[in-house]
Amino acid sequence: MRETFVRTTTALLDEDPRTAVVLADISADAFAAAHHRHPDRVLNVGIREQLMTGVAGGLALTGLRPYVHSYAPFLIDRAYEQIKLDLGHQDAGAVLVSIGASYDASAEGYTHQSPGDVALLDTLEGWTVHVPGHPDEVAPLLRAAAGNDDRIYVRLSSQHNARAYERTDRLQVLRRGWAGAPVVLAVGPMLDPVLAATRDLDVTVAYTLTPRPLDGAGLRELVSREVVVVEPYLAGTSSRLVAAALSDVPHRELHLGVGRAEQRRYGTPADHARWHGLDPAGLRASISTFLDRA
Amino acid sequence: MTATAVRSNLLGTLLTRLTGDEKHAPSAFSTLDVLWVLYDRILRVSPETADEPDRDRFLLSKGHGPAAYYAVLAAKGFIPVDWLDDLGGPHSHLGHHPDRVLIPGVEIGTGSLGHGLGLAAGTALGLRAQGFDARTFVLLGDAELDEGSNHEAIAYAAAARLDRLTAIVIDNQSSTHGWPGGIARRFPGWSTSVVDGRDHDAIEDALSQSDGDRPHVVVAVVEPKG
Incomplete structure (x- = not known):
């Protein structure tokens, strides 16, 4: 799913001048080529997750569409107040894309796991949460997210089903x-x-x-x-x-x-x-x- | 009456409406002079251009004690003067911390310390990515610098060469453990100015600076917090 995310977001950077990517070192290598082509819209702030989210809020306030990415515990748990205030309270949108899910990083231990991410976002207003079950479900979600300014969380995982299903908001x-x-x-x-x-x-x-x-x-x-x-x-x-x-x-x-x-x-x-x-x-x-x- | 006296009387009247307190001199408000110079002499933004994508941005990071900010916004026509009569009421637009959704001309809602500089860095990056020449100003307090999130933004703004970003730190020496050696030293890689936070010409001169390669920080020194 991470590869699909990188490929799709890289294509969006080429196609849509509103698209921006904000990273905190995680996956920076995978976006190196995109960064070379779009140095002003592929932003790696270093290991600074509070700033990653604040920068996303600022970008959104100028009209860009930021995709923000890290491991789930760093993206959501660590920067919870930035998600609450720098996005929600500003009435600004972003697409937060995590990897790691609950225990994909099983051997890394609890520091790299985030079973509580969706519960944390449930304390806040207006978040759409996508939990794709197959890599082929990821690209349509990310492309649809480019067309609005909503607050969207995409929870990628190395666990997946044998086949993909269509994208719909209905059960x-x-x-x-x-x-x-x-x-x-x-x-x-x-x-x-x-x-x-x-x-x-x-x-x-x-x-x-x-x-x-x-x-x-x-x-x-x-x-x-x-x-x-x-x-x-x-x-x-x-x-x-x-x-x-x-x-x-x-x-x-x-x-x-x-x-x-x-x-x-x-x-x-x-x-x-x-x-x-x-x-x-x-x-x-x-x-x-x-x-x-x- | 001099222009300065007229300005002082106007803002004094507005602040009295806001606070209901006749005794506070405008100088009791640590941010007032910097805010006035920004809106009167520096910022390329007006009530008519408050939604233009290439406007200059002013972000009040230190969102507590926004009376001076509200008075300046009213004096410059961003908000009706009669809004100042109702601070923090159930139908008021003006709270004890500003909300950008409720107040025209307010770029960010703040109150929790340590959020404005990161948002300002993102704003400056967004303006640069779209080819706008606009400048981004963000105002902090010296005690607010205690928040670690600021130091994430300070380091990155220098690395990203955000030359259209200016941070203003109002130094009224209210940080609990202080900043030995001075506040400007906490901004490595930035160009710096340290000015009298009551001297309008000095403030204007410092805010006008931009060296084309680095972000700029203006430390505006005012009386120690009483």
Whole structure:
């Protein structure tokens, strides 16, 4: 996904004079050729994430469209107040593009992981959040973002599904159970593990790569009793929005995602998925227990 | 009556409307003289050009105590004078910290310290990328320099050779641990001026400087904060 981001944004720099890229050393080498062609619009501020976001706010106030990029913990966690004030409070837009997701950097440890990024943005107004589940879903998101001044977060990951799905703000139903079947909503790269975990269960599986704004109306149409949300970031991040969408439906909810407990273990992303119960076996166990309890 | 006295009376009247305090002399406001010189003699911006893409920008980073800023904006016609009568009310445009969305001519909303210089660097970069000759000014306080975010911006602005960027530091010696050796030394790679923050001609001269290669910092020294 990072390669697709670099390729697409580099093309946007050539095509659209509004496009700017702001970096804090991460991925600077990948943008070297673009920097050579557009030295005034490819800006590497060094290892200065507060400034990276402030510069993006200033660029946006002059009419440019900044794409801002780093590892998720540095882009979101570290510069939270700059995101809140230098973008939101100024009523300025930017496209924040992270890599690393929750635990792609499994062997690097907790300093390089950001399971809480989407929850942090949920404290702020007006953020669109894209969590692509496949590299081929990335370019259309980035190109669409060039055409407006919205505040947009694109959460790239090395985890992905086997195939890409079309870009839409609506939930997509990928497998339909009997009328009234429990609904399992998978966000981004959680889709393939969810499909594997529910292969022989009578459930409806829905998918979104744009969890903010959440398609509450679409969810309301699907859910009649049970809903399970599986997100690749902190478990329960979407619970407030799901509860609001289903406020007039008697129902039960289960929210699965990354746990709050710091693992203090290294290993691979697959290890972390297993430890957080987000591999197919773990998902299967949690979902079955929840549905059997009815 | 001299022009200076007229100006002083006008701003004094406006500040009294704003604060409801008859006793404060205009000199009680540490930023007042710099702001007046900026808007009266330096900035290429007016109420008519406040949305032009190639206007000069003034960013008030030190957003607390904006009374002098509001008075100058009213004196120069950016906002109606009667807005000054309602500071911080439920329907007021003017808060204890300025909000760019609510006030014409205000470039950034501030209050939390340490945000203006980064935004100003981005503004200067954005203007340069679009080929505009406009200048960007940002006003900070000496205590505000305690915030580490400023030092990210100071280093990068020099490296990026933002010659159309001018930072103004109002030095009323309010930083808790002070800046031994002086504030200008904290801006390596910048051209620097240290002036009497009450001397209008000296302020104008310092703000007019631009060496074509480096950002410029003007340290405007005023009376120590009482």
